[in-house]
Amino acid sequence: MVQKKYQVILSLSLVVIFFACKENTLYTNWTVAGGTQEKIHYSSLDQLDTNNVKQLSLAWVYHAEKGDSTHFGPMQCNPIIVGNILYGVSPKLKLFALDASSGKELWQFDPADSIANKSWHRKTVNMNRGVAYWAEGEDKRILFTAGSVAYAVNALNGKLIPSFGKDGGINLNQGLDRDENTVFVAPTSPVTVYKNLFFLSGLVGDETPGHIRAFDVRTGKQQWVFHTIPYPGEPGYETWEDTTAYKYLGSTNSWAGFSLDEKRGILFAPIGNPTNDFYGGKRRGKGLYGNCLVALDAMTGKKLWHFQTVHHDVWDMDLPAAPALVTVKVNGKAIDAVLQTTKTGFVFMFDRVTGKPIFPISESPVAINTSLEDEKLWPTQPRPTLPKPFVRQIFTKDDLNTLFGASTYQDIKSRYDTYRSGRMFTPPSEEGTIILPGYDGGGEWGGPAVDPTTNLLYVNANEMAWVLTMVKNKPEKAGVKTNLEAGSILYKQYCMGCHGPDRKGGGDYPSIVDAEKKYTTSKLIELITTGRRMMPGFNNISTLDKQAIASFVLNAKSDQQKIYTGKSLDVSKDSNLGYGFTGYNKFLTKDGYPAISPPWGTLSAINLNTGKLEWKIPFGEFKELKEKGIPTTGRENYGGPLVTAGGLLFIAATADGKFRAFNKRTGELLWETDLPASGLATPSMYTINGKQFVVIACGGSKWGGKSSDSYVAFALPNK
Numbered sequence: 034m035v036q037k038k039y040q041v042i043l044s045l046s047l048v049v050i051f052f053a054c055k056e057n058t059l060y061t062n063w064t065v066a067g068g069t070q071e072k073i074h075y076s077s078l079d080q081l082d083t084n085n086v087k088q089l090s091l092a093w094v095y096h097a098e099k100g101d102s103t104h105f106g107p108m109q110c111n112p113i114i115v116g117n118i119l120y121g122v123s124p125k126l127k128l129f130a131l132d133a134s135s136g137k138e139l140w141q142f143d144p145a146d147s148i149a150n151k152s153w154h155r156k157t158v159n160m161n162r163g164v165a166y167w168a169e170g171e172d173k174r175i176l177f178t179a180g181s182v183a184y185a186v187n188a189l190n191g192k193l194i195p196s197f198g199k200d201g202g203i204n205l206n207q208g209l210d211r212d213e214n215t216v217f218v219a220p221t222s223p224v225t226v227y228k229n230l231f232f233l234s235g236l237v238g239d240e241t242p243g244h245i246r247a248f249d250v251r252t253g254k255q256q257w258v259f260h261t262i263p264y265p266g267e268p269g270y271e272t273w274e275d276t277t278a279y280k281y282l283g284s285t286n287s288w289a290g291f292s293l294d295e296k297r298g299i300l301f302a303p304i305g306n307p308t309n310d311f312y313g314g315k316r317r318g319k320g321l322y323g324n325c326l327v328a329l330d331a332m333t334g335k336k337l338w339h340f341q342t343v344h345h346d347v348w349d350m351d352l353p354a355a356p357a358l359v360t361v362k363v364n365g366k367a368i369d370a371v372l373q374t375t376k377t378g379f380v381f382m383f384d385r386v387t388g389k390p391i392f393p394i395s396e397s398p399v400a401i402n403t404s405l406e407d408e409k410l411w412p413t414q415p416r417p418t419l420p421k422p423f424v425r426q427i428f429t430k431d432d433l434n435t436l437f438g439a440s441t442y443q444d445i446k447s448r449y450d451t452y453r454s455g456r457m458f459t460p461p462s463e464e465g466t467i468i469l470p471g472y473d474g475g476g477e478w479g480g481p482a483v484d485p486t487t488n489l490l491y492v493n494a495n496e497m498a499w500v501l502t503m504v505k506n507k508p509e510k511a512g513v514k515t516n517l518e519a520g521s522i523l524y525k526q527y528c529m530g531c532h533g534p535d536r537k538g539g540g541d542y543p544s545i546v547d548a549e550k551k552y553t554t555s556k557l558i559e560l561i562t563t564g565r566r567m568m569p570g571f572n573n574i575s576t577l578d579k580q581a582i583a584s585f586v587l588n589a590k591s592d593q594q595k596i597y598t599g600k601s602l603d604v605s606k607d608s609n610l611g612y613g614f615t616g617y618n619k620f621l622t623k624d625g626y627p628a629i630s631p632p633w634g635t636l637s638a639i640n641l642n643t644g645k646l647e648w649k650i651p652f653g654e655f656k657e658l659k660e661k662g663i664p665t666t667g668r669e670n671y672g673g674p675l676v677t678a679g680g681l682l683f684i685a686a687t688a689d690g691k692f693r694a695f696n697k698r699t700g701e702l703l704w705e706t707d708l709p710a711s712g713l714a715t716p717s718m719y720t721i722n723g724k725q726f727v728v729i730a731c732g733g734s735k736w737g738g739k740s741s742d743s744y745v746a747f748a749l750p751n752k
């Protein structure tokens with residue numbers, strides 16, 4: 034008897050060890066951005082733990098631009114580590130390989146030098162969030178996108194693989210059933226690899242559909258397309274009142290990247306809203322697959338199921354992050370689930386195979402009264418019963434900031450009184466509508482982390498209110514135009530969204546009122562073409578159009594009087610849009626602090642088995658407020674967390690430029706350090722020769738703050 038009992042215990046413990054090992058090999062590597070295709074940002078490495086994390090020290094720093102300290106773009110890359118090599122992307126979109134233990138560069142690949150880049154003239158959008166690795170035998174490749182080109186680069190020497198696409202690259206503006214000279218695709222998230230296929234959608238222009246596509250890893254040939262705006266005969270087509278929408282509407286794109294159930298071959302894609310972000314009068318209907326989580330058969334692109342998280346979105350509530358794949362235990366039953374964090378603060382969770390919600394989702398009524406012509410808002414929006422939203426979703430007078438005394442309060446209160454506000458999904462308006470959660474969440478592109486051993490979800494979030502003010506587009510008169518007239522229309526089309534109707538900027542975007550003091554016509558045309566940091570480049574605008582814009586922006590009187598001879602200006606298009614908006618404006622005090630009461634940034638831990646909140650803390654700080662004795666306010670943050678078997682939650686992300694480690698069980702701060710610039714990215718974790726590293730890209734460059742080209746790695750000093 035006794036022996037038998039021991040045998041049972043022995044074999045049970047062998048099973049436990051077997052599973053532990055299996056798990057360990059799976060989560061010890063970081064060969065995929067996000068850790069694994071499950072995108073749960075989890076590492077089973079445990080050399081670093083809650084006891085020794087205080088000793089964590091700088092291991093190496095890599096300057097991706099060799100210290101050239103001019104304008105750096107945002108660096109939001111989550112590097113991958115394959116064997117001893119770390120792959121990442123520089124602020125100027127150079128792909129690089131490093132010895133992951135020392136940070137020494139092995140090679141760099143500059144897409145600007147490639148034939149593809151030179152011939153396709155598509156070097157725009159200075160942003161990249163990561164790369165992907167594929168190997169078969171000796172053939173080892175990094176798949177990497179820069180602007181509208183996807184490259185296959187030899188992972189060992191950094192040379193283009195000429196048999197892929199044309200001279201090593203594929204022009205992503207082709208293959209969309211639209212004129213390749215008017216569309217603009219620029220994937221910013223890493224592609225997802227499955228067998229010999231890879232998948233992408235991308236950041237796209239307003240007239241470019243965000244269709245999801247598969248390509249052959251070896252040849253670069255397009256294999257299938259999933260129409261995110263369905264064609265006649267495809268399911269979902271009937272959700273558009275305008276039956277020709279599929280021919281001209283854009284966006285509806287999956288810019289945040291995918292996750293993949295490798296065993297079942299299911300690709301999960303989070304999708305954003307259709308053009309135009311804030312006015313839906315010309316795209317009435319539910320508008321599938323806008324704002325949907327879509328499950329596709331990875332081999333064929335056939336849709337398995339979908340769920341729309343916002344119907345007829347006019348608040349820019351794109352699904353902002355790759356969903357996370359987890360196995361939850363609800364009422365004693367284990368279910369393979371997919372969960373989606375959102376800008377709205379909801380967590381939606383579904384059975385991966387059936388698409389059935391794990392916790393019930395109701396349709397709750399929302400306000401639909403709008404004075405915007407032709408707009409028809411959807412009367413209900415989905416609301417999961419659990420988990421409770423991880424940010425505030427309602428803005429009332431009681432949410433105004435009272436930290437800074439009576440006069441500041443009076444100022445924001447009097448502005449507040451002129452706006453529409455209330456619950457999330459308050460209709461956009463010409464008087465101004467308070468948007469909370471804001472365009473940047475709630476949750477954002479950093480995505481969440483999940484600890485598969487406890488099923489705790491970790492999500493960082495913003496709690497910033499924004500003001501959305503709509504303006505009716507006046508129909509423009511047809512006929513001959515001066516450069517000034519054409520330039521002002523083109524400005525509205527291409528520039529106003531960021532620099533505002535009066536060119537005064539706002540939020541993260543600079544005023545360009547006195548641009549003529551700094552820019553000549555040719556310098557401005559160059560800037561418009563190449564973009565800079567958070568400003569995209571516009572290669573798709575013709576030179577004549579750029580000249581017209583420049584005459585308008587630079588108040589160049591003699592150029593303004595010339596007759597505009599450009600062909601691309603479609604006068605009807607502008608008035609067709611119905612409404613524009615005055616720009617991305619945060620609701621701020623006159624000193625630039627949020628007009629909403631704190632917390633302004635948060636970090637939450639949610640139990641996925643029960644849907645209950647385990648802990649929540651304000652995340653990030655303003656040093657000067659802390660010194661005045663104001664409790665930690667939290668602060669804007671972009672980039673995700675990483676959770677470890679050693680009991681730690683690592684995250685940078687905040688505007689205060691810190692990198693922190695928390696106790697994953699309690700949210701207690703255990704370690705923090707100052708980075709060269711804000712680490713607006715997700716860290717990666719790996720081990721080499723028994724030494725555990727955590728690494729983060731520190732690009733900064735948002736909020737006009739410090740920028741940097743450094744990747745910084747930390748480890749224990751004595752290992």
Ligand code: HEC
Nearest residue numbers: 527528531541542543545548561565566567568569582586
């Ligand atoms: C997506 C937002 C966005 C759009 C659209 C945009 N810009 Fe910008 N723009 C920016 C940002 C951000 C900067 C600051 C860049 C930096 O940090 O170097 C900027 C900088 C500029 C500057 C330089 C300001 C200075 O003080 O040096 C000019 C001029 C300018 N933009 C003009 C334009 C024009 C003209 C257009 C339309 C063709 C345009 N922008 C479209 C975001 C935008």
